[in-house]
Amino acid sequence: MSESTIKKTYTCIICPNGCDIEAEIKDGEILSITGHTCPKGEAYVHQELTAPTRTIAPSVLVTGGELPLASVRLTKPIPKDMIFPVMDEIKKLTITAPVCEGTVVLEKVCGLDSEVIITKNVKAK
Amino acid sequence: MEKKDVVIIGGGPAGLAAALELYNKGIHDIIILERENHLGGILRQCIHDGFGLSRFGKSLSGPEYAQAFINEIEKRHIPYMTNATVLELTNDKQIYAMTREGLKLYQAKAVVLVMGCRERSRGALGIPGERPSGVFTAGTAQAYMNLYNRMPAKEVVILGSGDIGMIMARRLTLEGAHVQAVFEIMPHPSGLPRNIIQCLEDYNIPLYLNHTVTDIHGGSRLTGVTISQVDEKLAPIPGTEKEYTCDTLILSVGLIPDNLLSTDAGVTLDPHTKGAYVDEHFQTNIPGVFAAGNVLHVHDLVDFVSLEAEALAHSAASYIHDGMLPPCNLAIKAGNGVGHTIPQKISGDMDFKLSLRVRSHYRDCRIVLRQNGEEIAVKKMKKAIPAEMIQFTVKSEKIQKHGELEVSVE
Amino acid sequence: MKEAYDVIVIGAGVVGSAIARELSRYQLKTAVLEKNLDVCNETSGRNSAVVHGGFAYDEGTLKARFCVAGNQMMEQLSKELDFPFIRCGKVLVGNTDEDMKQLERTMAQGAKNGATGLELIDGEKLHQLVPAVVGKFAMWSKTSGILDPFLFTVGLAENAHANGVSFFFDHEVTGISREAAGEESSDFHYILHTPHGDFKTRWVVNAAGLGCKVISDMLGITGYRVVGSKGNYIILKKQLGALLPMPVYPVPSNTYMGIHVTPTVDGNVTVGPDADLVDNFSYYGVPQENMDALAESASNLWPHIHKEDQIRNFSGILPKWVDEHGVIQDFKIEVKDDIAPRAVNLVGIESPGLTGAVPIAQYAVALIKEREELKENLDFNPIRKGITRFASCTREQQASLIAENPDYSDIICQCEEITRAEILAAIHNPLGVSTMTGIKYRTRAMMGGCQAGFCQMKIEQLMEQELGKSETEICYSRKGSWLLSGKLREEPST
Structure with a gap:
């Protein structure tokens, strides 16, 4: 192993198994990966090394509904450093009841390839 | 008095899955009694995603996971009643329920206990100190935020590294509160590794193991907490006290199966799980009374709750058809390194799924089920942690007619 | 300046509320000023909730007299004011010869005090009464009992209110001055200063409990020494009450009852109190070492104290009037006509102040009546109806309540x-x-095993809706105990 090779351990967040994956990395390139139990783990480590992504699942305000909020999530992960800008956009949203799960309330949030969709049915009051 | 084949107490993930599976097995004379305004149970407030990976092969939020089942319930017109609180369950399977239509009395052939669990409170922990406002369990804070649009906190300290606690650390941070740290009394985290990464590390929230709250300050609203390190016996080490100024303490210190109704009916509980003693049919000591999901033992994943409730439904359907189930006389004991097992009793005549949790962290270990010294089943694990429920199927072939079984970490 | 009153009572603990009710039997314009946001927030609500028999006090004292009198009238009060009271009896459990001698002395003292229903019993009888108790013999006090101290106080206060007394919460008296009643007159009114304005009154009653010395000093009656005796308690879950039919005490002294186990009227069990001398009268923190010591000590009396059954802890502080040697004194209830005319001063009202609250109040009002003719309030109605508890009703009653x-x-x-x-x-x-x-405290909501985990949000929402308050205005208990910091998402203003 040359001096510039580093060993790094990742805890995979793709599923609840949370595999501990060990990667040998040299100059930003992955030399080897061990410890993953599925291909998603390997993809996760590549993603973490190059451009880590995450999802968030907050709520938006509902007017005229039996509940004050409807929960939402992102259809695709977004770059980690975009979490707070995306959150700010979601906080600005107001929707009117009734709302149905699966409805897209914001397309291409912050210009990213991800949509904000409703995850909870809220009937009108 | 109304007669029913099966009364299902609770409309959360376990109750919904049990009802659907019973229906699909031809048992249609059933009713789900749900105390809240909506079906779905605790999933309604668990708006984060990560549910359903094993069941649906994709990552859903809690409400979506619940809705997938509710849609199926609605499609089949399976009867349910919301705002229906069961006041009493008797040992002959009569159920008093308070409903919008007034007090109702049911006589059931079988009862399915799927009431879920509740959180351990400050009092149950016996944390010393004053009693200000601002001390919330994680689930209560979650309900305020996700169901009621109310913010309970500004400056936050979290005690306990349970999954809900970590998820609330992220949730509070996203909504503008400042989470200073998470403290865990044990030497290992009690929640899943992925949540340490995506709920704490991503937001620069430190997790301190071997630490606990040893004093609570504030005569009105919380003004701060004292944190101490603990020794290997979990006793606070004098001289390690550190003060944290905060207005909110969130507790994520464990879940307890909610068995008030069960014990009143005479259901025997296992002191380790705080849920019922059940056999491989998920039947309690009262014939025809079944339990599954978090009221039986606290699960880590809702997908497993659904599966367990479906297995229960399978047995309950047989019970309705035959009026009884094969006896289970072989006990399973939790041995070295194992906290508890489900079931606690088996017949020895059929394959069954064994669920358990280990007591501490193990690497490259074998989980072994033995009877009379013989290995009955083995599961090899690269990593076994208390945060994760371990399940594997045990074949009946090797099981002998006599002799207690014991499962241990080797 | 607010309107002028005939009498202002300072403090809405059990004694202040009882005095207010006794005053409402007369044609007097009466008000109660309370610094907290509710009645019964200090000593009155932080104790063992035991109705004492009257045997543990020196002969001839007000404590003995009011305790016996209060005990005797409790059924009637419970009926009039609709609060839970159970005359379950209690046992003082002993093991040694010394214990037996002390119990015999206590019996004799009780007889002199007029306490009835006292009996020395052997181990067999003791275990019939309380099967799980640890002990060889006991003194059985058949007239002792338990009540709900909060609902007792609420009952007194609500009944006083219904009979015309005004209650002002969040009104701490910060000073007392005097103002001439008229230009010619040498007579005067008291002016009570509060953060929300001044109150004018002819009579003042100091029922400030832990604040009795502060108010006494404001009235000009100086020199009292009052110390706090802080008692810590742990509460065990409801199912355990079934194992404890009556309070179990160790052998007492005349100044300290000892750590005991007590069933509550709702079936919980309290364990405590210890007794730490304190000078901070507002710190109610319960230290770890006290909780551990309580469980250990009380386990010598009753073996069912386990950590997993603890649902809560609390503490209370008794204001004890002591002499220069630190010896605890009797209740002091006085009018110093020379120093502070028309001021009834109550000092050192500690245990048995809960049992004796109404006799104490009658005595205080008698001091006024000795000095001034009081006209009876012919409209006085002693009956107060509490909130009907669904859970205590039979299924038939429940059905008709719902209908x-x-x-x-x-x-x-x-x-x-x-x-x-x-x-x-x-x-x-x-x-x-x-x-x-x-x-x-009015309903028992949030007192169960989940300790408000599931229901507090619903109650908070109902309070917002019913009272027209915003979420940031809802207090947990004391002033400043905000519950919520705001909304996640604000509705756009229309």
């Missing part, structure tokens, strides 16, 4: 089976109290 009021069919607190109807009645209580603990 009468559909809100009884909506259970808000699952653990204690408290309905929306009860919560609404508590929110609209006659005294106008609007804290979460105000609801809790």
Whole structure:
């Protein structure tokens, strides 16, 4: 192993198994990966090394509904450093009841390839 | 008095899955009694995603996971009643329920206990100190935020590294509160590794193991907490006290199966799980009374709750058809390194799924089920942690007619 | 300046509330000023809730006299004011010869004090009464009992209010001055200063409990030495009450009852109190070492104290008037005509102040009556009706409650089976109290195993809706105990 090779351990967040994956990395390139139990783990480590992504699942305000909020999530992960800008956009949203799960309330949030969709049915009051 | 084949107490993930599976097995004379305004149970407030990976092969939020089942319930017109609180369950399977239509009395052939669990409170922990406002369990804070649009906190300290606690650390941070740290009394985290990464590390929230709250300050609203390190016996080490100024303490210190109704009916509980003693049919000591999901033992994943409730439904359907189930006389004991097992009793005549949790962290270990010294089943694990429920199927072939079984970490 | 009153009572603990009720039997314009947001927030609500027999006090003292009198009238009070009281008896358990001698002395003292129903019993009888108790013999006090101290106080205060007394919460008396009653007259009124304005009154009653010395000094009656005796308690879950039919005490001294185990009227068990001398009268923190010591000590009397059954802890502080040697004195209830005319001064009202509250109040009002003719209030009605508890009703009664009021069919607190109807009645209580603990103590909501985990959000929402308050205005208990910091998402203003 040359001096510039580093060993790094990742805890995979793709599923609840949370595999501990060990990667040998040299100059930003992955030399080897061990410890993953599925291909998603390997993809996760590549993603973490190059451009880590995450999802968030907050709520938006509902007017005229039996509940004050409807929960939402992102259809695709977004770059980690975009979490707070995306959150700010979601906080600005107001929707009117009734709302149905699966409805897209914001397309291409912050210009990213991800949509904000409703995850909870809220009937009108 | 109304007669029913099966009364299902609770409309959360376990109750919904049990009802659907019973229906699909031809048992249609059933009713789900749900105390809240909506079906779905605790999933309604668990708006984060990560549910359903094993069941649906994709990552859903809690409400979506619940809705997938509710849609199926609605499609089949399976009867349910919301705002229906069961006041009493008797040992002959009569159920008093308070409903919008007034007090109702049911006589059931079988009862399915799927009431879920509740959180351990400050009092149950016996944390010393004053009693200000601002001390919330994680689930209560979650309900305020996700169901009621109310913010309970500004400056936050979290005690306990349970999954809900970590998820609330992220949730509070996203909504503008400042989470200073998470403290865990044990030497290992009690929640899943992925949540340490995506709920704490991503937001620069430190997790301190071997630490606990040893004093609570504030005569009105919380003004701060004292944190101490603990020794290997979990006793606070004098001289390690550190003060944290905060207005909110969130507790994520464990879940307890909610068995008030069960014990009143005479259901025997296992002191380790705080849920019922059940056999491989998920039947309690009262014939025809079944339990599954978090009221039986606290699960880590809702997908497993659904599966367990479906297995229960399978047995309950047989019970309705035959009026009884094969006896289970072989006990399973939790041995070295194992906290508890489900079931606690088996017949020895059929394959069954064994669920358990280990007591501490193990690497490259074998989980072994033995009877009379013989290995009955083995599961090899690269990593076994208390945060994760371990399940594997045990074949009946090797099981002998006599002799207690014991499962241990080797 | 607010309107002028005939009498102002300072303090809405059990004694202040009882005095207010006794005053409402007369044609007097009476008010009660309370610094907290509710009645019964200090000593009155932080104790063992035992109705004492009257045997543990020196002969001839006011403590002995009021305790015996209060004990005797408790059934009637419970009926008039609709609060839970159970005359369950209690046992003082001993093991040694010395214990036996002390119990014999206590018996003799009790007889002199007029306490009835005292009997020395052997181990066999003791274990018939309390099967799980640890001990060889006991003194059995058949007239002792337990009550709900909060509902007792609420009952007194609500009844006083119904008979014309005004209650002002969040009104701490910060100073007392005097103002001439007229230009020619040498007579004067008292002016009571509070952060919300001044109150004028002819008579003042100091029923400030832990604040008795502060108010006494303001009145000009100086020189009292009052120390705090802080007692810590742990509460065990409801199922354990079934194992404890009556309070179990160790052998007492005349100044300290000892750590005991007591069933509550709702079936919980309290363990305590210890007794730490304190000079901070507002710090109610319960230290770890005290909790451990309580469990250990009381386990010598009763073996069912386990950590997993503890649902809560609390503490209370007794104001004890002591002499220069630190010796605890009797109750002091006085009018110093020379120093502070028309001021009834109550100092050192500690245990048995709960048992003796009404006799204490009668004595205090008699001091006024000796000095001034009081006209009877012919409209006085001693009856107060509490909130009907759904969970205590039979199934038939429950059905008719629901038929009468559909809100009884909506259970808000699952653990204690408290309905929306009860919560609404508590929110609209006659005294106008609007804290979460105000609801809790009036209904028992949030007192069960989940300790408000499932129901507090619903109760908070009902309080917002019913009282027209915003979420940031809802207090948990004391002033400043905000519950919520705001909304996640604000509705756009229209």
